[in-house]
Amino acid sequence: MDWVPIAFGTFKAAALLTAMCFAIKWHYDQGQKYGRQAVLRASAKVTGLFVLALLVVGGITLALAEMLGLSLSY
Known part of the structure; x- marks a missing residue:
């Protein structure tokens, strides 16, 4: 039972970091497109x-x- 918070916390951190990377890239590309x-x-x-x-x-x-x-x- 002690592994559940560690596993879910790791998955949550990985998902949030991946989403942040894609969001930063998307905003950077939008800035390049519009000036x-x-x-x-x-x-x-x-x-x-x-x-x-x-x-x-x-x-x-x-x-x-x-x-x-x-x-x-x-």
Whole structure:
């Protein structure tokens, strides 16, 4: 029974490393195909959307905590 986590953990690590290698290669090939400026522009858009989503979720969380009367002070 002790070999199960080791075997599954090894398989999981191998699968994730293989997938990461293919993902990096695919993104590198996409960058070569579309040009550096287009990739940087798309990266900036995705980063901006992520930060905006993070702020919205944080604001909703704070508003909900205040509405429920949770103490948010240290």
